[in-house]
Amino acid sequence: MTPDPSPQNKPPKNLSPEKYARLRAEAQAPFKGLRKFIYGAVGASGAIGAFVFFTQLLAGRDVSSALPNLGVQLGVIAIVIILFRLEKKD
DSSP states (O other): OOOOOOGGGSOOTTSOHHHHHHHHHHHHSTTHHHHHHHHHHHHHHHHHHHHHHHHHHHHTSSHHHHHHHHHHHHHHHHHHHHHHHHHHHO
16 A cells, blocks of 8 residues: 655646656755756866866976876866766765
8 A cells, every 4th residue: 555645745736747846856956957067167177277287297398387286187177076976966
């Protein structure tokens, strides 16, 4: 015997079930889409920066400052990957 759904899980009469489900998901995890967009933008920025500093290292230009900067960019990429995976779990 299955329990009756609680009245809180039923969509109001003026909302479609799809829209109600989307609104419930947004209420449970607000701004999830915006956070994913920001993670993507920051990750892309880190990738571009890492590419620039890696090419500087390959060219042998200003190695003493390019190497730490490359490390920072790779750290940014790693943090974004971790945050994106944590976001996917929910």
